[in-house]
Amino acid sequence: MIQNLHTHTSFCDGANTPEEMVQAAIALGMDSLGFSGHGPSSAPDDAAMDKDSVSAYREEVLRLKEKYAGQLEVFLGLERDFFWAPDGGGWDYVVGSVHYVEKDGVWLGVDYGREVFQENAARHYGGDCIAFAEDYYRLVGEVPERTGCQIVGHFDLITKFNEGGQLFDTTGPRYVKAALDALDRLAERDVVFEINTGAMSRGYRTAPYPAPWLLRAMHERNLPICITSDCHSRANLLYAFPQAEELAWNCGYRERMVLTGNGFAAQGLERPR
Numbered sequence: 001m002i003q004n005l006h007t008h009t010s011f012c013d014g015a016n017t018p019e020e021m022v023q024a025a026i027a028l029g030m031d032s033l034g035f036s037g038h039g040p041s042s043a044p045d046d047a048a049m050d051k052d053s054v055s056a057y058r059e060e061v062l063r064l065k066e067k068y069a070g071q072l073e074v075f076l077g078l079e080r081d082f083f084w085a086p087d088g089g090g091w092d093y094v095v096g097s098v099h100y101v102e103k104d105g106v107w108l109g110v111d112y113g114r115e116v117f118q119e120n121a122a123r124h125y126g127g128d129c130i131a132f133a134e135d136y137y138r139l140v141g142e143v144p145e146r147t148g149c150q151i152v153g154h155f156d157l158i159t160k161f162n163e164g165g166q167l168f169d170t171t172g173p174r175y176v177k178a179a180l181d182a183l184d185r186l187a188e189r190d191v192v193f194e195i196n197t198g199a200m201s202r203g204y205r206t207a208p209y210p211a212p213w214l215l216r217a218m219h220e221r222n223l224p225i226c227i228t229s230d231c232h233s234r235a236n237l238l239y240a241f242p243q244a245e246e247l248a249w250n251c252g253y254r255e256r257m258v259l260t261g262n263g264f265a266a267q268g269l270e271r272p273r
Contacts, residue, residue, distance in 0.1 A: 001258045001267055004237055005034035005077060005151065006095060006194060006228035011057040012038040013047035015233040018057075022064050024234035025072055032073035033237075034259060035061050036095045039078045040085035043100045043107045054087055075259055080147040082139050083107075093259060095194070096149025098139045098157065101132065110136055114161040121167075129168035133158050134178040141182035144189040150264070151226065152186060154196045154209045155179075163205055170211065179214060187221045192257045192264060195248055197240040198230025208244045215251035224266070226257045246272040 008014035009021055016024075018035060025033040037057050041048040049057060058076065065074040075092040082098045101108045108120040110132075117129075125131040136158045143152055154160075156179065159170060169175065186193075195215070199205040210218070218225065225248060229239040248256065248269060255266045 001032065002028070002030040002238070003032045003034070003258050004030070004229050004231065005036060005075065005093065005226060005259055006079070006153065006196065006198070006230040007033060007035050007237070008037060008047075008079075008230075008232045009035065009057075011053055011060070012049050013232060018060050018064055021234050021237070022068055022072055022074065025237055026068070028238060030072065030237070032075065032259070034075035034077045034093065036077040036079040036093075039080045039087040041081045041083055041099075042085045043081065043083045043102075045081065045099065048081070051086075058088070058090075073261070079153060080149060082143060082146050084147060093151060094147060094149040095151045095153040096143040096147035096191075097153035098136060098143060101135045101139065103135065108132070110158050111160045114167065117161055117167060130172065130174045130178075133168065133175055137178040137182040141185035144186065144191050149191060151192045151194055153194060154198070154230065155183075155193060156210045156214060159209070159211070160199050160204055180217060183214070183217055183221070183223075187223055192224045192226050193218055194226050194228045194230075195244045196228050196230045197244055198228075198232070198236075200243075201229065201231065201236040201239040208240065208247055212247065212251055215247065215253075219252035224257045224264070225253060226259075226264075242272075245269055 009018045037049055038047045061076045077093045078091045079095040103124045121129045121132045196209045227244045229236050231237050249272055255268050257264045258267045
């Protein structure tokens with residue numbers, strides 16, 4: 001089954017309408033497509049939908065689900081931030097993510113660019129980027145309880161602008177402990193972890209989230225994965241899926257989860273060529 005469950009449209013910070021996304025998915029031969037617009041947030045998130053936008057988004061996706069039945073299975077989902085605001089509920093699935101850390105009464109975005117990240121670390125953590133990451137992972141470990149999600153989004157988003165360790169060392173003991181502590185807490189919950197290629201499509205990374213050592217740790221804990229592109233345009237619906245599948249295989253995975261009308265089901269991975 002060819003599927004992507006992390007998709008953004010013009011209702012939030014995406015470039016295309018939901019119908020344009022559906023038509024592109026059909027042209028690509030996809031079996032199903034899940035929409036996961038950014039839900040309302042209590043943090044000052046420019047990407048988040050407001051209450052009126054959520055209603056219009058829901059109506060449009062449900063219209064497309066009916067219109068394209070038989071050609072493409074459409075799922076109505078939402079990406080719910082840790083600091084989410086009421087969104088009406090009733091979603092086919094929820095992606096739970098952490099985009100902000102609250103520190104000193106200030107919202108610190110973790111994916112607003114390298115310079116913003118460095119400024120936040122300098123102003124609120126005395127330049128200690130690992131302390132920033134520790135606070136981030138404490139929130140990540142609580143995402144299912146907080147958001148009610150079925151999918152944990154971009155587990156190590158904190159590394160979005162850290163290609164080549166430009167900001168901090170992800171092999172140091174403090175960072176590793178923070179990430180694994182969050183992973184162990186999440187392992188107690190019934191959630192799926194995504195391999196996410198979104199930062200690759202936007203030129204910030206050369207490999208998907210999460211890092212290989214984290215994926216191996218997930219596999220050791222028997223934690224299920226799915227593959228998504230976190231796409232913000234129709235051109236990236238299946239961006240770098242072969243690379244993500246190869247990464248999963250090399251980290252020990254032989255199956256991934258796909259969403260069906262009856263919930264998540266395991267699908268075998270093919271050996272990379």
